[in-house]
Amino acid sequence: MTDCYKPRDECGLSSAIKDAATAKMPLVVRGAGSKSAMGRPLGGYAMSLTTERMRGVSLYEPTELVIGALPGTPVSEIDRMLAKHNQMLPFEPMDHRVLFGTSAEPTIGGIVAGNVSGPRRIAVGACRDSLIGVRLVTGRGDVVKSGGRVMKNVTGLDLVKLNCGAWGTLGVLSEVIFKVLPKPARSLSVGLGGMNDTTAIAALTAALGSSFAVSAAAHIPASIGSDSTTIVRLEGSDGSVAYGARELAKLWRSFGRAELIEGDESANLWLRVRDAHWLAQPMDRSIWRLSLAPSKAPHVLADIRQKLGVRYFFDWGGGLVWLAVVDADDAGASVVREAMANTGGHATLVRASSEMRHRIDVFEPLPPAVLKLTQEIKKCFDPDRVLNFGRMYAGI
Amino acid sequence: MSKIRFTEPNREILARRDSIINDLTRLVDPAGLITSADECRAYETDALTAYRKMPLAVVLPKTTEEVSAVLKYCHDTGVKVVPRGAGTSLAGGAIPSEDAVVLGLSKMNRVLAVNYDDRFIRVEAGVTNLSVTAVVAENGFFYGPDPSSQLACTIGGNIANNSGGAHCLKYGVTTNNLLGVRMVLIDGSIIDLGGDYLDSAGLDLLGLVVGSEGQLGIVTEATLRILKSAEGARPVLFGFPSCEGAGKAVADVIAAGIIPVAIEYMDKAAIEICEAFAKAGYPLDVEALLIVEVEGSDAEMDATLADITAIARANGATTVRESRSAIETAAIWKGRKSAFGATGRVADYLCMDGTVPTGKLSYVLAEISKIVQRHGLRVANVFHAGDGNIHPLILYNANDPSQQSKAEAAGDDILRLCVEVGGCLTGEHGVGIEKRDLMGCQFDDADLAQQIRVRAAFDPRWLLNTDKVFPLDFRCQG
Ligand SMILES: Cc1cc2nc3c(=O)[nH]c(=O)nc-3n(C[C@H](O)[C@H](O)[C@H](O)COP(=O)(O)OP(=O)(O)OC[C@H]3O[C@@H](n4cnc5c(N)ncnc54)[C@H](O)[C@@H]3O)c2cc1C
Ligand SMILES: Cc1cc2nc3c(=O)[nH]c(=O)nc-3n(C[C@H](O)[C@H](O)[C@H](O)COP(=O)(O)OP(=O)(O)OC[C@H]3O[C@@H](n4cnc5c(N)ncnc54)[C@H](O)[C@@H]3O)c2cc1C
Numbered sequence: 001m002t003d004c005y006k007p008r009d010e011c012g013l014s015s016a017i018k019d020a021a022t023a024k025m026p027l028v029v030r031g032a033g034s035k036s037a038m039g040r041p042l043g044g045y046a047m048s049l050t051t052e053r054m055r056g057v058s059l060y061e062p063t064e065l066v067i068g069a070l071p072g073t074p075v076s077e078i079d080r081m082l083a084k085h086n087q088m089l090p091f092e093p094m095d096h097r098v099l100f101g102t103s104a105e106p107t108i109g110g111i112v113a114g115n116v117s118g119p120r121r122i123a124v125g126a127c128r129d130s131l132i133g134v135r136l137v138t139g140r141g142d143v144v145k146s147g148g149r150v151m152k153n154v155t156g157l158d159l160v161k162l163n164c165g166a167w168g169t170l171g172v173l174s175e176v177i178f179k180v181l182p183k184p185a186r187s188l189s190v191g192l193g194g195m196n197d198t199t200a201i202a203a204l205t206a207a208l209g210s211s212f213a214v215s216a217a218a219h220i221p222a223s224i225g226s227d228s229t230t231i232v233r234l235e236g237s238d239g240s241v242a243y244g245a246r247e248l249a250k251l252w253r254s255f256g257r258a259e260l261i262e263g264d265e266s267a268n269l270w271l272r273v274r275d276a277h278w279l280a281q282p283m284d285r286s287i288w289r290l291s292l293a294p295s296k297a298p299h300v301l302a303d304i305r306q307k308l309g310v311r312y313f314f315d316w317g318g319g320l321v322w323l324a325v326v327d328a329d330d331a332g333a334s335v336v337r338e339a340m341a342n343t344g345g346h347a348t349l350v351r352a353s354s355e356m357r358h359r360i361d362v363f364e365p366l367p368p369a370v371l372k373l374t375q376e377i378k379k380c381f382d383p384d385r386v387l388n389f390g391r392m393y394a395g396i
Numbered sequence: 397m398s399k400i401r402f403t404e405p406n407r408e409i410l411a412r413r414d415s416i417i418n419d420l421t422r423l424v425d426p427a428g429l430i431t432s433a434d435e436c437r438a439y440e441t442d443a444l445t446a447y448r449k450m451p452l453a454v455v456l457p458k459t460t461e462e463v464s465a466v467l468k469y470c471h472d473t474g475v476k477v478v479p480r481g482a483g484t485s486l487a488g489g490a491i492p493s494e495d496a497v498v499l500g501l502s503k504m505n506r507v508l509a510v511n512y513d514d515r516f517i518r519v520e521a522g523v524t525n526l527s528v529t530a531v532v533a534e535n536g537f538f539y540g541p542d543p544s545s546q547l548a549c550t551i552g553g554n555i556a557n558n559s560g561g562a563h564c565l566k567y568g569v570t571t572n573n574l575l576g577v578r579m580v581l582i583d584g585s586i587i588d589l590g591g592d593y594l595d596s597a598g599l600d601l602l603g604l605v606v607g608s609e610g611q612l613g614i615v616t617e618a619t620l621r622i623l624k625s626a627e628g629a630r631p632v633l634f635g636f637p638s639c640e641g642a643g644k645a646v647a648d649v650i651a652a653g654i655i656p657v658a659i660e661y662m663d664k665a666a667i668e669i670c671e672a673f674a675k676a677g678y679p680l681d682v683e684a685l686l687i688v689e690v691e692g693s694d695a696e697m698d699a700t701l702a703d704i705t706a707i708a709r710a711n712g713a714t715t716v717r718e719s720r721s722a723i724e725t726a727a728i729w730k731g732r733k734s735a736f737g738a739t740g741r742v743a744d745y746l747c748m749d750g751t752v753p754t755g756k757l758s759y760v761l762a763e764i765s766k767i768v769q770r771h772g773l774r775v776a777n778v779f780h781a782g783d784g785n786i787h788p789l790i791l792y793n794a795n796d797p798s799q800q801s802k803a804e805a806a807g808d809d810i811l812r813l814c815v816e817v818g819g820c821l822t823g824e825h826g827v828g829i830e831k832r833d834l835m836g837c838q839f840d841d842a843d844l845a846q847q848i849r850v851r852a853a854f855d856p857r858w859l860l861n862t863d864k865v866f867p868l869d870f871r872c873q874g
Contacts, residue, residue, distance in 0.1 A: 063651035064754050086653060115595065126595055128603060129572050142842045150751040151783035152569060152823035154558040154607040155838055156865065157847045161571070161603025165595075182653030205513050211624045240696040293514040293592040319594055346597035364597035369585045373853060374599055380849035392598070
């Protein structure tokens with residue numbers, strides 16, 4: 001027996017999982033295999049399973065705005081193919097190589113398993129919103145499909161969304177199908193300088209409450225660069241973007257003088273926001289990702305900063321906060337989770353040492369009734385607990 | 397005549413009716429308990445009116461806690477529960493059975509919070525779809541999903557069926573616009589999934605609950621994303637001498653990278669019915685009509701419409717008529733949104749709801765007319781063309797039992813066709829009882845078995861909306 005299954009197709013995938021289930025032998029599931037340092041650490045596993053040989057675009061109908069791919073397909077291959085028809089994956093998935101200092105290319109299966117999205121999430125939804133169909137192999141080795149290749153589908157339970165963001169704990173995806181969008185004809189950014197967190201979030205809120213085709217909104221505080229930058233991206237037809245930029249400058253007059261950022265400069269700025277570029281170094285910092293209502297973000301940050309030294313910035317108009325803290329004690333977990341406690345939102349420890357991820361909850365702890373449902377769902381997909389056992393939550 | 401099977405009611409439950417009712421009086425406010433045959437009759441069917449069953453009783457709780465008490469009681473004593481919003485389901489999703497208690501959300505219709513800064517509204521599940529937009533409209537905001545039934549249908553029903561509407565091409569369906577729910581599980585426990593932020597923690601249970609047709613729990617509150625309205629919106633009517641031309645124009649618009657807010661399709665039969673009802677100025681000398689709506693500033697709308705018009709003309713459009721006023725716009729949408737109601741005035745109809753790949757629209761339309769002719773009936777087509785969600789209305793006479801079975805057989809053939817070309821049985825109306833026994837065309841046993849296991853994780857005793865969605869003889873295999 002090898003120490004890694006590398007199935008070439010769904011059939012091989014199913015028999016690998018059946019083998020493992022029969023032997024009651026837990027498997028670590030990997031896409032490109034680059035990111036073993038994520039989620040809760042999986043200790044003492046004999047075997048891993050990678051989908052890297054299951055690759056290729058399985059379906060692409062540009063005129064119908066759908067694309068399907070096998071799970072091990074590099075995201076870059078999908079991007080290239082779509083670009084030929086001037087289309088894109090709407091949700092702008094982040095590339096974690098920047099944060100993790102790794103080199104293997106992210107696969108589309110890994111993106112779906114993590115429900116990985118980027119700045120455009122606030123305008124067009126997350127990965128889970130673009131995902132319209134999946135095939136997967138459950139921990140029982142059963143091949144199961146859900147959704148399909150059409151945009152609207154309420155036939156049966158939505159196992160598509162259930163598996164998006166399940167981190168491979170329920171099934172291994174063998175095909176994923178997305179709806180895609182035309183690339184916007186034009187994209188530009190409008191920025192403001194010199195604002196504190198509270199006014200910056202207020203400016204972003206004003207922009208997001210307007211009708212000017214805002215596709216992204218971020219604030220990078222002064223503590224990160226030399227000066228703070230508060231930016232909004234507008235995307236659409238030539239005319240609508242130009243018009244939106246003019247109107248937004250007017251709307252923002254009380255906040256300051258708005259500046260236009262175009263071309264590569266704008267594109268690079270959003271790549272950095274997407275990939276949390278400013279927090280990547282130093283590598284020994286732990287990184288948190290907080291999801292909460294934008295209006296609560298400045299208070300939560302002020303609260304955390306009283307107790308912890310952090311580097312941070314805001315995406316999603318303030319609704320997403322990236323935080324880097326020193327990887328000591330509990331990597332700030334008690335402070336972060338206490339500050340978040342009354343917001344209703346949730347905090348995920350994205351990067352930390354394996355020891356740290358072993359010791360503290362990586363994902364937001366679930367209330368008992370939800371945890372119980374989660375356990376039941378795990379059991380019905382993967383009764384022998386062979387798939388990524390314990391990656392999201394202990395016992396799941 | 398009736399094709400759809402119902403299970404035999406549980407005699408033991410029927411025999412206990414009086415004591416069950418007696419127990420329920422202690423769990424809900426007396427004004428919220430309906431037991432007389434006369435009053436229960438209002439709950440014996442939904443918009444699939446060909447089928448009816450009297451429920452054991454109807455409860456209309458006012459709070460989440462009351463819902464919890466009723467569900468816990470029903471769970472402990474083995475009584476089935478059928479959740480109900482406004483009863484506009486076209487798939488029979490809210491039709492009760494004699495041994496089931498209907499739990500209606502109509503008294504839970506309060507708006508709990510509106511937050512423009514964080515762009516959400518939190519409401520009780522019995523609030524109607526239209527009233528959500530009505531609340532936020534004064535500040536220039538709206539709620540995306542706009543089913544034609546929006547005046548009546550509830551947010552809870554929308555969540556259960558993942559409802560869409562004409563403007564979903566751009567704004568997405570319910571699942572893309574829902575941030576969180578409070579719901580009650582069958583054992584009475586109350587859970588919150590998601591909230592006022594994006595992407596809930598843990599497994600995407602919120603995504604699973606949307607479209608689950610009242611089988612996983614009863615939603616009592618919802619947090620919905622609201623959006624700022626565009627500066628302006630303008631629908632345009634395009635008339636075509638052939639259905640193929642209209643179908644091709646839809647595909648060409650999408651292929652050109654233009655995503656209008658809505659692309660609605662009507663064939664000649666539907667145009668005549670809707671025009672007679674709404675006097676919207678629809679052209680009567682064409683075979684097919686597209687209503688295309690664009691949004692934005694005036695300049696932007698002019699530019700987009702110029703592109704769309706060129707594509708429509710290249711596909712043979714003979715009529716191009718832009719709305720010139722708010723009154724015209726309202727009339728154009730009134731015609732479209734009252735299509736089902738207007739059809740109901742001229743004939744009985746069965747409304748199909750399959751989705752097909754947009755590239756197959758012309759082929760599917762041609763096949764549909766053959767299918768319906770083969771069964772000796774007529775059809776009117778009115779649907780969301782941009783996303784391939786078709787609504788053939790099969791016209792028949794309900795007083796003629798043989799016609800009803802023909803209509804149902806034609807409907808089944810149409811849905812099989814949808815699956816064959818790569819589509820699905822239902823885009824937005826749900827499976828309910830109507831399409832339950834066709835699930836096997838779209839899913840094989842392994843697919844269904846996995847769905848059933850997930851269902852059982854929420855409701856191991858199969859008490860919630862028991863006879864819906866999954867083929868009756870399949871469920872024990874879970
Ligand atoms: C909380 C969190 C922690 C993260 N930690 C790291 C990290 O430490 N290092 C890092 O490089 N990136 C990390 N990421 C980023 C993320 O994993 C990657 O961007 C991307 O998902 C990985 O692509 P990959 O192809 O390399 O997949 P992998 O990293 O190999 O896998 C990512 C996850 O998806 C699962 N998976 C992969 N393919 C499939 C499939 N076909 N079916 C089912 N499940 C599948 C894996 O089991 C794993 O749980 C993290 C993200 C988050 C939100
Ligand atoms: C004229 C007409 C036009 C229509 N147009 C459209 C359209 O454009 N787009 C569209 O998508 N649909 C349309 N529909 C279908 C229907 O209106 C929708 O499915 C609607 O969402 C149902 O809402 P309701 O409140 O009436 O739910 P009901 O019919 O009462 O129930 C529907 C289903 O939801 C369940 N349910 C209801 N409330 C809850 C709750 N709180 N918790 C859990 N489960 C619950 C019920 O058990 C049932 O299975 C139309 C119907 C009609 C009659």
